[in-house]
């Protein structure tokens with residue numbers, strides 16, 4: 534069907550939307566392409582969501598809490614913060630959109646790495662923000678000195694996607710110190726997979742710096758990608774701006790089921806810790822297995838690895854894996870076209886990947 538854009542706004546006509554990784558319809562595939570958790574969410578989250586539906590007095594007839602107070606309290610309790618330092622939204626993608634709308638003032642540019650989460654340039658376009666890329670260094674790391682130029686904002690994924698590399702907290706401190714009038718956004722979608730998450734997360738800096746916003750998500754480490762819950766942590770003045778923006782766009786971004794499920798997930802610390810550790814161990818094993826096959830694997834602090842193998846075409850390997858029922862992610866961008874991003878699966882899934890790779894190579 535040809536789309537008739539006659540009635541579209543100029544803005545709608547100009548958009549180049551983000552393309553998410555494939556979500557195949559049949560499920561006998563080993564799906565290692567979008568960094569979902571290979572394990573299910575906390576059973577307590579599932580029970581809390583069922584209880585919402587079973588509650589005859591309220592159920593879904595009534596609107597949810599507009600500010601998700603119970604969920605924000607659960608997160609505040611977990612991170613040792615107060616409720617007014619916590620914001621939640623419909624996935625961290627929505628939280629990031631509100632961050633773009635709230636803080637990127639458009640007088641000076643937004644700086645971001647050339648290799649990073651590919652939604653950032655899409656949002657820049659949507660919100661009319663002048664985004665300038667700063668190249669990663671030759672080992673795909675971030676050199677904070679490269680950000681020594683005028684800007685209104687800096688956005689980084691940490692660990693970075695798709696490289697998996699972690700930027701030390703001291704470097705984030707340096708960025709925030711050198712750019713006191715700019716917002717520094719740290720997208721911590723994968724931070725729970727850092728070996729020492731407490732030492733890695735910039736949540737520790739939000740009381741020290743009034744210009745740091747940290748975003749996180751329930752989609753990866755909490756295995757709730759289908760529920761769509763994300764959050765931001767910052768000082769109360771920045772959170773108030775996000776609230777104002779949310780309430781000028783959608784007053785109820787999180788439904789009752791999502792609020793209850795997410796809060797129960799946060800409360801179940803034991804389950805979270807066990808699964809998080811399991812994925813980290815599986816990542817170390819997967820890395821060792823890939824190295825044994827001749828791959829170079831970047832040091833990862835995420836639930837995926839970024840790997841390349843000399844003398845082989847990564848796009849070709851991805852296509853061959855696909856035909857054997859194993860999906861991984863390949864990016865066409867020139868600098869990373871020789872790499873594959875492989876999500877950490879269960880032990881069985883990872884073993885299948887390695888077995889098929891052995892045949893292909």
Ligand SMILES: *Cc1c(COP(=O)(O)O)cnc(C)c1O
Pocket residue numbers: 623624625626627650690694720722749750751752758761762763
């Ligand atoms: C997955 C991901 C997100 C989006 O998470 P949602 O909460 O599912 O919207 C944000 N940033 C990065 C770097 C991600 O990989």
